Amino acid sequence: AYLAKYILKQITCEEVAAEDLKYYDEELWKSVEFIKSNPVQTYIGTFTTTRKDSFKNTSTTIALKERGDKESITEENKAEFVRLLCEYHLVESIKEQFEALHMGICSLIPKEAIRVLDSEELEFFLCGDHEISLIDWKENTRYKGCLLYTSDAADE
DSSP: OOOOHHHHHHHTTOOOOGGGGGGTOHHHHHHHHHHHHSOGGGOOOBSEEEEEETTTTEEEEEESSTTTTTOBOOTTTHHHHHHHHHHHHHTGGGHHHHHHHHHHHHHHSOHHHHHTOOHHHHHHHHHOOSSOOHHHHHHTOOOOSSOOOOHHHHHO
8 A cells, every 4th residue: 555645745755736636535625626617606605615534423624714704705815725625634633643654764864865855756765666577576575594496396
């Protein structure tokens, strides 16, 4: 399994974007894409979002900025709404968990080394290649204290 792109971007201090919502919540991403590509008259809303707690089976309305529950989304401010919505879901709502993960990664990889990587390079460094080469695996496996399986041994 790989880390989500928006997590890797935060570790390497890259900006998260609306496209990153796809890896967080596909339905939310579709909603954002609808908002971005349609005039405001087709939907009504304020600068709020909903935070769901699946353990307690509750929902809480979160203002994305001060008095956001009182401010309507307009054509002029919808880009700000999308930016704040992404920032909340991809950064603020997971801040505590992200900080713990970040501390763990920084205990293994020096911060100076992380600073020179982008999110794709960090993903490769942490998770490796998407393909597994059996030839490479066999050539670089060392057996110690066990019998090596060969087809000759199986025939006896």
